[in-house]
Amino acid sequence: MPVFASYVTLFIAILFLVSPVSAAADLAETLPASVVAVKTFQLEHKDVVAVAVETQLPAASVSDPLAYTFEPQYHITERNSILTLTVAAQSTLPADTNAAALIKFSPRLTRLATMPDNKNDFILTAAYSSRNATAAVTTVKRKRVIQPDDTIIFRTYLVLTFSDTLTTPPPKTIVLDPGHGGTALGATSNYLLEKELNLDITLLSRDIFRQHGYDVYMTRTDDSNPSLLDRADAANILQADAFLAIHNNSMPTDMPDAARKLYRGTTALYNSSALKPAKELATLLANELAGTLHLHQYPLQDRPGLVVLNSSWVPAVIVEVAMMPHPQDAKLLSQRVYRQQAAQAIFQATDKYFSLTALATRRN
Ligand SMILES: [Zn+2]
Structure with a gap:
């Protein structure tokens, strides 16, 4: 079985935490490590x-390697x-990284900064309002x-x-990923670009999820093209549902x-060997x-x-809404009212999935 993320959640009840010791710790201590990116995610509730x-x-x-x-x-x-997070690692970030600008507005975080380091340590400080937020650290x-x-490149995020x-119970977190871009x-096909259809349907879905209290993160909201790993990372870092x-x-x-x-219709793709296979969610969506x-359904x-x-270490599905070369599917996709219906269907299926999982958990 492949090595998957181990979510080690360490609440900041104790003041000083050292990274978990593993069998590979001896090797890790001797390895050069670099901080290569700082990613920030602003959601409604976190x-x-x-x-x-x-x-x-x-x-x-x-x-x-496995x-x-x-x-x-x-x-x-x-x-x-x-x-204050101190990492024993060099930084390859640009010198002018302005971490403060990364969190533009938040009722929880009041300050975020990366500090000048001594070349062997990377230091990040985050000030937050303890009245409004609780802090947790995961890898x-x-x-x-x-x-x-x-x-082989190994990357670990300190999150x-x-x-x-204030929000109890905490809302579900959904990561929505409009395929392609840039x-x-x-x-x-039929004068349509898939990247544009995907983005529009996903933005419409985002709004519906938010109206129903979900925390939503979009991997892109414009015509950019994040790497596939960056897209999956977002779901993993946010521990999305x-x-x-x-x-x-x-x-x-x-x-x-x-x-x-000749071919028209919808389908969904999942991975049966994933840590959390999402066949049930894929079925509901299709x-x-x-x-x-x-x-028609494939x-x-x-x-x-x-x-x-x-x-992705969380339940992940790719939906294929309709078949672009088919003239009738293409005609439907070109209409916004139809894309709105697709967005609504994506929400309904996902919401149903969470109701069913909650029911199953209560029964056990
Ligand atoms: Zn595609």
Whole structure:
């Protein structure tokens, strides 16, 4: 079984925390580690700051890469609602990184800064309002990535989460991922660009989820193209209750045009070998889309090879709303009222999934 993220949640009840000691700690201490990114996430009910720490090893030097995990060395102190995270790592961030600008407005975080370091430590401070928020620290691992030069990059995020204390129970967190973007157009057919359809349907879904009290994070809200790993990371860092990638479908381009136009309908993709396989959620999504939109439904696809599905440690599904080469599907997709119905179906199915899981939990 592959190595998956171990979510070690350490509440800041104690003032001084040292990273968990693992079997690989000896090796980790001798490895050069770098802070390569600081990511911030502002949601309605929580703010999250994730410090990405990486190390790179020749594949040959790791006897069992599947068993190896990278544990950055760090400690955290808290005084007067100010958290200070010190990581034993060099920083490759630009010198002018203005962390304060990363959190623009938050009722919980009052200050966020990276401090000048002594080259071997990276220091981040976060001040928060203890009346409005509770703080927690977790570590989240990215899937190891084998490089063309036969080295392996291990990335671990040190994640600081500041959650609203006023909202009980805490709302569900959904990460919505509009497929493609930028120069990655996705499918193109009948004068439609998949990247634009995906974004519009996802933005419409976001609004519906928010109206129903969900905390929603979008992997993109414009014509950008985040990497697939960055998209999955967002779901993992936020410990989302579900990760939904929204796409539209096409048939292979080497198929004769006349044949491509024959297929219409909806489907959903999941990964049966994931840490949390989401076949049930995929089924609900495909059923709801097909039912609401009066579309043909293709069998679900089990796709463990797809990056967003095999790098997400939370239930993850890719939905393919409709088939773009088909003239009738294309006509429907080009209408906003229809995209609104698709967004509504995505919400209904996901909301139903959480009601069913809550019921099942109560029964056990
Ligand atoms: Zn796509």
